[in-house]
Amino acid sequence: MSATDVYSAESGPNPQEALVKFTMLLGGVVFLLMMVFGLIMRVAQGDLISLDPEMFYLLLTAHGAGMVGSAALSGAAILWFFSARHLNLRSSIYIAFLGLFLAGVVLILGSIFIGGYGGAWTFLFPLPAMSGGLWEAWAGVMFCVGYLLIGVGFLLYYLELGLKIASRYNGLLGGLGWRYLFANNSTDVPPPTIVAASSVLVFNTIGIVFGAAVLAASIVNLLLPSFEVDPLLAKNAIYFFGHVFINATIYMAVTAVYEILPDYTGRPWKSTKLFIGAWAAVVIFVQAVYFHHLLQDVNMPAWTMAVGQVVSYASGVPLIGVTVFSLAVYIKGSGLKWDLPISLLTLGVVGWGLGSIPAMVDGMVSVNKLMHNTQWVPGHFHTYLLLGEVAMAFGFAAWLVRDKAVTTLSSLDRLVFRAYVFGGAGFVLVFLWSGASSIPRRWAVHYEQWQLQSQLASGFALIVVLATLVLVVRYVAGLARRSQ
Amino acid sequence: MQLSILLITLGLMGVAGWLILRAVWATEGPSAPKTINRTRSCFLWGMIAVGVVISVGSLREWPHTSAADDALIVNITSGQWWWETDTTEIPLGQQVEFRVTTEDVNHGLGIYDPDMNLVAQVQAMPSYTNKVVHTFDKAGQYQILCMEFCGIAHHDMTYDFEVLEQN
Numbered sequence: 001m002s003a004t005d006v007y008s009a010e011s012g013p014n015p016q017e018a019l020v021k022f023t024m025l026l027g028g029v030v031f032l033l034m035m036v037f038g039l040i041m042r043v044a045q046g047d048l049i050s051l052d053p054e055m056f057y058l059l060l061t062a063h064g065a066g067m068v069g070s071a072a073l074s075g076a077a078i079l080w081f082f083s084a085r086h087l088n089l090r091s092s093i094y095i096a097f098l099g100l101f102l103a104g105v106v107l108i109l110g111s112i113f114i115g116g117y118g119g120a121w122t123f124l125f126p127l128p129a130m131s132g133g134l135w136e137a138w139a140g141v142m143f144c145v146g147y148l149l150i151g152v153g154f155l156l157y158y159l160e161l162g163l164k165i166a167s168r169y170n171g172l173l174g175g176l177g178w179r180y181l182f183a184n185n186s187t188d189v190p191p192p193t194i195v196a197a198s199s200v201l202v203f204n205t206i207g208i209v210f211g212a213a214v215l216a217a218s219i220v221n222l223l224l225p226s227f228e229v230d231p232l233l234a235k236n237a238i239y240f241f242g243h244v245f246i247n248a249t250i251y252m253a254v255t256a257v258y259e260i261l262p263d264y265t266g267r268p269w270k271s272t273k274l275f276i277g278a279w280a281a282v283v284i285f286v287q288a289v290y291f292h293h294l295l296q297d298v299n300m301p302a303w304t305m306a307v308g309q310v311v312s313y314a315s316g317v318p319l320i321g322v323t324v325f326s327l328a329v330y331i332k333g334s335g336l337k338w339d340l341p342i343s344l345l346t347l348g349v350v351g352w353g354l355g356s357i358p359a360m361v362d363g364m365v366s367v368n369k370l371m372h373n374t375q376w377v378p379g380h381f382h383t384y385l386l387l388g389e390v391a392m393a394f395g396f397a398a399w400l401v402r403d404k405a406v407t408t409l410s411s412l413d414r415l416v417f418r419a420y421v422f423g424g425a426g427f428v429l430v431f432l433w434s435g436a437s438s439i440p441r442r443w444a445v446h447y448e449q450w451q452l453q454s455q456l457a458s459g460f461a462l463i464v465v466l467a468t469l470v471l472v473v474r475y476v477a478g479l480a481r482r483s484q
Numbered sequence: 485m486q487l488s489i490l491l492i493t494l495g496l497m498g499v500a501g502w503l504i505l506r507a508v509w510a511t512e513g514p515s516a517p518k519t520i521n522r523t524r525s526c527f528l529w530g531m532i533a534v535g536v537v538i539s540v541g542s543l544r545e546w547p548h549t550s551a552a553d554d555a556l557i558v559n560i561t562s563g564q565w566w567w568e569t570d571t572t573e574i575p576l577g578q579q580v581e582f583r584v585t586t587e588d589v590n591h592g593l594g595i596y597d598p599d600m601n602l603v604a605q606v607q608a609m610p611s612y613t614n615k616v617v618h619t620f621d622k623a624g625q626y627q628i629l630c631m632e633f634c635g636i637a638h639h640d641m642t643y644d645f646e647v648l649e650q651n
Contacts, residue, residue, distance in 0.1 A: 053636060053637070053639065054636055057633075057635075057636055057638075060633075118635070118636065119635075120633050122633075124589070124590050124632070124633070126588075126589055126610065127589045127590065127633075127634065127635065130564065130588050130589050130635070131635060131636075132564045132565070132635040132636055132637070133636075134635060134636045230611065231590065231609050231610045231611055231612070232609060232611075232612060235590070235609075274524075296592070296605055296606050296607045296614075297607045297609065297614065298548055298606060298607075298614045298615060298616070299609070299612050299614060302546065302548075305548075306539075306543055309539065309542070309543065310535070310539050313535045313538065313539065314535065316531070317528065317531050317532065317535070320500070320531070321524065321527055321528040321531055322528075324504060325524055325527065327504075327508070328504055328507035328508055328516075329507070329516045329520055329524075331507065331508050331511060332507045332508070332510050332511070332513065332514075332515060332516050333510060333511065333512070333513050333514050333515030333516065334511055334515070335511060335512065336511040337511075338511075346508060350501065350504050350505070350508070353500065353504065354497050354500060354501055357493060357496050357497050357500065358493050358497070361489060361492070361493050361496075364538075364542055365542070365543070365547040365548070366542055366547040367489055369547060369548075369604065369605060370485060370486055370489070370602055370603075370605075371486070371489065372592075372605060372631065373592055373594070373605070373631040373632060374602065374631075429494075432490060432493065432494070433490065435486075435490075436486040436487060436489060436490035437486070438486065438596065438600060438601050438602035440594065440629055440630075440631055442633040442638065443638065443639040444638070444639050445639045445640075447600075449600065
């Protein structure tokens with residue numbers, strides 16, 4: 001198959017469709033399960049149920065790892081699906097990626113619910129090796145090996161993308177669009193999805209390599225406690241990996257907006273110089289910004305904190321000024337008819353953009369002194385994940401199984417969408433309010449004066465869980481309908 | 485301070501959300517005008533200008549205060565799941581430099597005033613001593629809470645001390 005033979009939106013079924021549909025089913029079910037874990041934690045913090053702190057921290061660890069994993073899986077499925085419109089990707093590579101991912105998930109779940117590993121998804125060195133009696137070293141090793149397997153799968157995935165992009169667009173610089181941006185060479189300018197794929201594979205590969213290095217060090221430390229790593233160095237590597245990896249999930253998922261929105265508006269999302277320049281900035285910013293996780297590590301050089309603050313703000317410029325702005329311009333006056341897929345995809349971009357605002361605020365050193373590790377932090381990242389990446393993922397899933405004869409929001413779809421927005425917005429706003437009330441994050445037990453917020457959050461979370469349940473059931477029904 | 489941060493953030497989110505939704509909902513109205521690219525350029529440059537002003541304004545005086553020569557030094561050691569300090573009594577109005585470390589995993593020193601508002605924090609790291617400077621302007625019982633997840637009793641890792649009016 002030559003490069004020109006690849007699938008396009010008009011040329012018939014996407015060869016990756018079956019695999020991607022299966023992946024979205026997995027992702028959707030795990031999203032739902034992890035939301036239930038989140039609900040249980042908020043209910044316990046509200047003292048509405050009695051939950052053993054040990055179980056709370058196991059759920060916390062599973063919720064974090066599971067949500068990041070599902071976001072990564074769904075983002076990867078979306079990017080793979082739409083990259084296959086422009087590249088001849090090998091399904092065998094995706095199957096290997098998925099197999100390694102699932103093997104990693106089995107190890108991670110085993111480490112948590114059999115081994116009792118409760119060191120949070122961030123595995124902050126040397127916590128995996130110092131459980132205080134909660135888990136044995138083998139459980140920590142199992143958790144880290146699970147992460148490594150997922151990382152290897154992603155490296156395979158990006159290698160395939162990179163090879164095919166380099167082959168089709170005359171090198172990775174071609175895929176990034178930098179020849180057009182910097183040398184004004186307008187021949188064969190890559191489409192937005194390829195610009196996004198090239199950018200993500202560059203920064204996420206670097207992030208995963210750093211993550212793998214610190215995971216390997218943690219494994220050796222677990223097996224040979226005399227082997228030590230500088231804790232500040234390890235912390236840098238972990239937050240670099242963690243920040244890049246979770247952001248990559250959104251940057252992969254947004255390709256669904258680039259590819260699907262034009263079907264609704266009749267206006268193609270274009271690879272302009274501004275668009276390519278924004279992605280070039282993202283490649284730099286997403287790596288340089290992780291210092292904002294270390295603003296209370298005062299042994300870090302002062303310049304790193306200044307960079308963390310400035311780049312936190314700067315990261316919002318391409319997001320709000322280019323992606324969100326373009327979305328609004330493409331939609332305004334387009335005659336777009338709202339249905340569930342496009343409603344969720346639009347919500348995803350808007351939630352992502354709005355979620356960057358409390359993130360930028362917390363990225364200021366002076367604010368971070370009062371907000372770091374309070375519930376402000378889950379407040380901002382739930383905004384751009386729950387109302388961002390997850391909304392995009394469910395929007396894409398709904399689009400995959402859409403009934404093309406239906407071009408409007410049904411009453412049920414409208415109700416579900418409104419419930420998701422209402423519950424999600426209420427949930428994240430309570431988190432932000434709780435952060436401003438100095439309530440620390442990741443506490444199994446909340447003082448009495450903090451419990452009202454947790455109870456309110458539980459109500460909003462329940463609404464989100466119910467809406468998500470309908471979204472998953474609707475997706476399964478859509479799969480069943482289309483397979484008939 | 486935290487309330488101001490919350491209100492400013494919600495205000496910005498509200499205005500941004502309203503502007504976006506106003507455009508997004510206008511699917512049947514007129515398309516964006518031809519001058520939209522100029523508008524976007526102004527918006528981008530405006531964001532950059534605001535960013536420069538905020539950065540310079542908020543970083544010109546370095547937020548992590550250095551201790552004066554007459555600051556009271558308080559050493560704090562921590563571990564799973566305890567805090568230990570030189571003293572449990574601190575004079576009101578006295579600048580204090582907390583020197584914080586840990587014997588095992590990462591912890592977070594969060595200092596809460598009598599109304600349970602977080603007034604200062606710093607990370608506690610193995611092999612490192614982190615310093616945070618604070619001047620207490622309210623007498624009463626303060627609490628140290630752990631701000632960095634450190635294991636099964638993370639939420640129990642608390643410690644009390646008093647800020648006393650000087651006679």
